[in-house]
Amino acid sequence: MRIGEAARAAGVTAKAVRYYESLGLIAPGRLANGYRDYDEHDVRLLREVKALGRLGIPAERTRPFLECLAAGMPYADDCPASLAGYHEAIGELDRRIAELTARRAALAAHLRHAAYRGSSAPQPEGDPVHDPYQLPAGLPVPEDDGGADHLPGRALPPVELPGTAGESVRLDALGPGRTVLYVYPLTGRPDADLPQGWDAIPGARGCTTQACGFRDHHAELVAAGAARVFGLSTQETGYQREVVERLRLPFSMLSDPGLELARELGLPTFEAGGVPLFRRLTMIVRDGIVEHVFYPVFPPDRHAEQVLAWLRTTAGRDS
Structure with missing residues (x-):
């Protein structure tokens, strides 16, 4: 099949197919006229790269999974190298989460300090989770339900x-x-x-x-x-x-x-x-x-x- 057909079958773009080919992840055959000829195996590889990408594994790190399929395994993660790929991706996510968590904590500390600057009240240990000083856009407008119509002319009670x-x-x-x-x-x-x-x-x-x-x-x-x-x-x-x-x-x-x-x-x-x-x-x-x-x-x-x-x-x- 031609590149457009393969791309549609795998749910990717023709540009992505060319990129994966440039990385050596797929190697389609050639017709007598020199055109690339993609088969169902190539489509399966393309689908696998796409699925792994959704998990956060970039195309250049999918090679162990594709090699596992090439070795005849029914699943791309049936090989030890594939499991190692999962571990590597999880480790990268853990590092990014730790970095973002530290950055968020620093921002929260700055927000607490700024919010309570000049106040004699002790700064709380909690995490600032919203900004009370700004009104979000698109707040619903309350309607007059008549709930205060009876108040004018009333004396305040001895409360x-x-x-x-x-x-x-x-x-x-x-x-x-x-x-x-x-x-x-x-x-x-x-x-x-x-x-x-x-x-x-x-x-x-x-x-x-x-x-x-x-x-x-x-x-x-x-x-x-x-x-x-x-x-x-x-x-x-x-x-x-x-x-x-x-x-x-x-x-x-x-x-x-x-x-x-x-x-x-x-x-x-x-x-x-x-x-x-x-x-x-x-x-x-x-x-x-x-x-x-x-x-x-x-x-x-x-x-x-x-x-x-x-x-x-x-x-x-x-x-």
């Missing part, structure tokens, strides 16, 4: 929550003026896994970038009429305190692990990894009453700017 500054905050006694109370599911850390499928849950990803937004615009929010800013989640105060220190947040986080506020106000929640969490929303509270609600919140990394724009517009109407 008392611990804050990361060591204070205890009673929500019905926040004080005069406007309070920005943003409720979020959970903040990730460079050293901790997010719940499985987190990025596929609409509105879940982005708590760290949201917190950074409120940090960066904190002075502007205060100037626009926010007497105070709080973040609120179900995470424990110790976990939240590490986030506050690492991100250098100028405001406190409040911890509500029992979702008491959700029960009292009917806040929307969802479940991830078997754990109930708050859905992301922001309440503007004025003199103890919910004046305005942002829900759903998207994208979270731009949300502080949305709140700031609302405060500026509202302050203009107030004056």
Whole structure:
């Protein structure tokens, strides 16, 4: 058969056939006119080279396997030299894995060091497995399911929550003026896994970038009429305190692990990894009453700017 027929029969390209022939892996016969004449044995050799290539064994290292077939063995790996070829390929993979593992460990150490630079919190020993400071592209956009429609005009309940500054905050006694109370599911850390499928849950990803937004615009929010800013989640105060220190947040986080506020106000929640969490929303509270609600919140990394724009517009109407 001609080279094109042999290539099609073996599932390779004619260029690959010529390359294998240049390595001496196959030696087709010649017709009287000088054309190469490939037979079924050549096709079998070509298929064997292709199969070994899929295992990561390059063509130039397949010779022992082809010689085993040429010796009449039913399988290309029936010979000791073929087994040695397997061992050689495995050894090469082990060396590459070790090199890549060492490189990854070095990168992880640099990431940990950078993430916790300037923080009084001790650097954890865990491996950074995701980047909480960047939002992946293509996150699903949450839809407005009406879960917060009932909140404007509601008084905050007498729920008392611990804050990361060591204070205890009673929500019905926040004080005069406007309070920005943003409720979020959970903040990730460079050293901790997010719940499985987190990025596929609409509105879940982005708590760290949201917190950074409120940090960066904190002075502007205060100037626009926010007497105070709080973040609120179900995470424990110790976990939240590490986030506050690492991100250098100028405001406190409040911890509500029992979702008491959700029960009292009917806040929307969802479940991830078997754990109930708050859905992301922001309440503007004025003199103890919910004046305005942002829900759903998207994208979270731009949300502080949305709140700031609302405060500026509202302050203009107030004056």
